[in-house]
Amino acid sequence: MTTSSDNAVNYVRKTQNPKFLTLSLPIFAIGLLGLVAGFIVNPTQASFNLVVIMAWLLSIGVGSMFFIGIEYLSGAVWSVPFRRIAEINSSLILIMPILAIPIILNIHSLYHWTHQDVLATDEILQRKSPYLNETFFIIRNIIYYAVWVIFYFLLTYFSNKQDLTKDQQLTRRNTVVSAIFMPFFALTLTFFAIDWLMSLEPHWYSTIFGVYYFSGTVLAAISAFTYISIKLNEEGYLVDNLKPDHFYSMGALLFAFTNFWAYIAFSQFMLIWYANLPEETFWFINRGVGSWLYMSIGIIFVKFIVPYILLLPQPAKMNPSRLKFASLWILFAHYYDLFWIVMPTFSKERLIFGWIEIASVVFAVGTIMAIFLLFSKNRNLVPIGDPKLKRSLEFHL
């Protein structure tokens, strides 16, 4: 057991900002009330919104775990001072049952394939029924949840423990955990996307869909992480010596994954558009009906062109205020993307955005804030025991 005593960094844990507390709880409460009211007034619409919100929040949660895993596996040093923030963000996965249960109770209004009368006449759905049935759906979701929670606890437990012991062996152990997590991550995320998002249109299929959701997931996780890191750094919650070079990497990653998303989205659209098979194209045709068309065209600007232009110049990637804006924008864009995937099933003719949608967004933002408050309370915001931390502070491009 090597413990590195020269690894001490100048980190002092501060108490949470009371302003943040007084801001976050009302937001969360208003959002929750709004959503409950939505469930009373229009349970179907509220459930659809909850699917969007769940996919959005879990993107941030699972994506953060992926990010932590990649940091360990690639041996990256620049991100070490911020890793705890990603760990706290990944706690969002814990609330999955709270989000999923109301949807599952309301599953008939969301998922076409749960209707026995539809199933009786639809040959294709009959063929799919060994996979698409309620029991297996619930079992699968329990499995996803179990996998995520297990790896979440392993990764964060070792990391927290290292704050006290400063044991290098724990980094080693987490590297192994991350390596094992990766295949599980790929499969659970893919099937999560297929189950919750793709099966909304049970006839539609696209093999790239898991990768598509993955690209948005990583974007959302990195932008949540970037925003919170910069914000906390500005308010002095992190260590000193963080240079623009550290933030450059965040900007570069956001830029890279914006391009990656565009690449995946274009590939999916292009192949379906070009081959023009009726069993596939209807999904895009549904998104070209009425006001959905504007939203479909808008996604190119919202999720690709605007972030691309924001992050293209090299100095922009080091500029904290530009990065903060870009990361909030990308979080919004991911919501926009998921909304665009889910909602045309609910309202086929035209785009709707009413008070239930607003309430659900407020609820989601409140949830992130509340979870962050809850899980950052008794932890260091910097992994002070990490052996790579000192190297990280000396990091330069």
Place this chain on the structure above:
Amino acid sequence: MEANSLKSNLYGVSAIFSDTKKIAEITHKVAELGYKNYDVHSSFPIHNLPKKMKLKWSPLGYIAFVLGISGAAFGLFLTWWTMSVDYPLIIGGKPWFSFPAFVPVLFELTVLLASVGTAIVMLFIIFKFPNPKHPLHDTEYMKRVSVDGFGIVIEAKDEKFDYEKIRSLFSEFGAEKIFDIYYSPEELNYKPKVFEPKFIVFLIFLVVLTAFIGYFVNNKLFYMPPFDFMLYQFRVNPQEESTLFADGFAMRPPVKGTVARGQSFYQFKGQPEEAAANLINPLLPTEQTLALGQKKFNTFCSPCHGWRGEGDSRLNQQFPNPPSLHTDKVRNWTDGRIYHIITEGQNIMPSYASQLSEEERWAIILYIRALQRSLNAKLEDVQ
């Protein structure tokens, strides 16, 4: 100052330092002292040195951006103009301007122009390469730099250049070796001129070469022969003989029992009376049907029957003349009877069923009726 005037072909004073730390210090000092025409040489880029040398941010990023945009614009123009304007073809049921399908080409052209163009701009415009005659080449100094030395050189053309002062500055900072670097005499006197005969000859040569290559590529290398190969293929022409079939005909009749689309069968074969009794002209004597009838009559009937059906054949007695169509007998025939004759033939007249469609036969009958009436007009017709 003396030294300066003595060594008129001096390029500059250089010094070799042994490690990156020392070279960073001397560079910092030289930059602080306000020298402009100096340079630092090392066989790999030294971190943070550009900052110490106070170099401006490299513009290559912006150049690449502009070139990339131009590549994309060119690609868009090329695909749009060729596929939607100059030679529009519908391919795969896609619109003429199908943007998603052009994206790959646009993207490749963007990357091509941006990366190759930026490299060319850097090498040939910013660095002014190729430059193998630079005074630094083939010096001891350059040889050391190439291996493990870190060199700095201050040029003689710098305003603050002072030979002795610089030498002492270098040794003060721990220079391993100090070299004076000279221009070679011919280089010093060489000045490139635009109107130099050599250069003009070179330009002319370039023009001729380009023209020749253009001609060669378009007319020889990628000459596309006219598309006449279908004329010269192995095949038999209509009416020709063929040894392939027992009957010697190249043209083949349709397989027995073949029914063409829209074909119907004549049900009164050999039964003129039944035809006369049962068939009724389905056409009305309108302008169009009469015009059609006239056209077909003139083509198929008039050679024997004459332009007006009077039996005045134009065939110069090669065949016996047919009777006039204006006899009472013909005039009293029903349309069905005439139709039967056209379809089946009569006496020497062959069947016209294969040349004339049913509609055309009926139209001819309408025209014959009009001819008959023109020679036997009643009074009320004139009114």
Place this chain on the structure above:
Amino acid sequence: MSRDYDYTIEAPIIEQNPSHSHINDAIARPLETKPTWKYYLALGISTSMLLFGVVCWGYTFYYGIGMWGNNQPIGWAFDIVNFVFWIGIGHAGTLISAILFLLRQRWRTGIARFAEAMTIFAVITAGLFPLFHVGRPWLAGYLFPLPNQHHLWINFTSPLIWDVFAVSTYLTVSFVFWYIGLIPDFAMLRDRTTNKFKKTIYSILSFGWRHSNRHWHHYEMLYLVLAGFATPLVLSVHTIVSFDFAVSILPGWHTTIFPPYFVAGAVFSGFGMVQNVLIIIRKVFDLEHIITIDTLEKMNKVILATGMMVGYAYAIEFFIAWYSGNQFESFVFINRALGNYAWAYWVMVSCNVVFTQLFWFKKIRRSIIPMFIIGVLVNVGMWFERFVIVVTTLSKDFLPTNWASYIPTLYDTGILIGSFGLFFTLVILFIRTMPVVSISEVKGVVEIFKKQH
């Protein structure tokens, strides 16, 4: 505790902390010494393979592509399989030189130059296949939008035309990237050599580079720009190659996951090839301290990761084929696994997904012989992957009366062997004529680690 687990310092990329002049000597040695008989033996073998291929190419050129086994319904076979295979080999080079550069992975320094050169050679090899498959290679210039007297233009909506643009751009940009990296090294060789003839050549090739830091300043920016463009380019190239199949409506070809799946597979096979050749080169030219075992281990990790991505794609394709509820789709996949080409399918799965799992063990990742064997198997597996995709789908199309199997002729196999001959001949010539490791980059990396100690 061994050094492997010490995270507080960065493990040096170059072992033994060599001096700058030693780096110059070590890398320039192959260029300055007379080659041994082993070199000529290797060159002889590869040129004989090339010669065999050239003869087969000649026959094809003269008699036409009827010499190949392609026939109804399998109109695409070895030619496209080999084309995709070689393009894929090239992808590792750009990944190492561009993507790892952007990710600031310093271990790429030892292998980047070589991998880039391999990219160029692989793309050259790959480019020959479509050229011959067009049937009239002397008219291949019309694949480009040349104005002509018939006012005909190429069809820009055709994936095959995208291929022409992608591959030629890829070749050009890779060459520029590689050459820009070579310029400082040529300058070093120019200053080093005493031979007048060599000096002239190196002077021309180095453009008069003089190691100026005013130049390095722009040079580094250019390198960043080129890496920034090469990264999406490398994705686009194999994406477009995958479009050749995926824009069609054939079950088994029309799958939306094809673009990222092909890219992962390309990187996978390319790393297998680079790893294999580097193992030989570091041994033969005594570069074991510059191309270290740590570097090879990292490459093996990339092989493991990309192998699992490919495995993921196999699984998802199979699952969605069933999930789609489309009988044609599921038939094709069941036919792949159990039909007349099942052996090829299982060769592909075992080589690409099963054997690479051995790289989970550190011992195998770090021992030369096992990793070499796995590298070879990866390439075998990836060749069969393309074979399975192209041939199984075509051999059983929509009309059962059309079904047939594909039997390669001597000329098909000869051209495949010839392509390996061409590639290795170029590689063997390269290692004696140009520095196989980037001298300036290695010096820069050594300097960084000198500072740390």
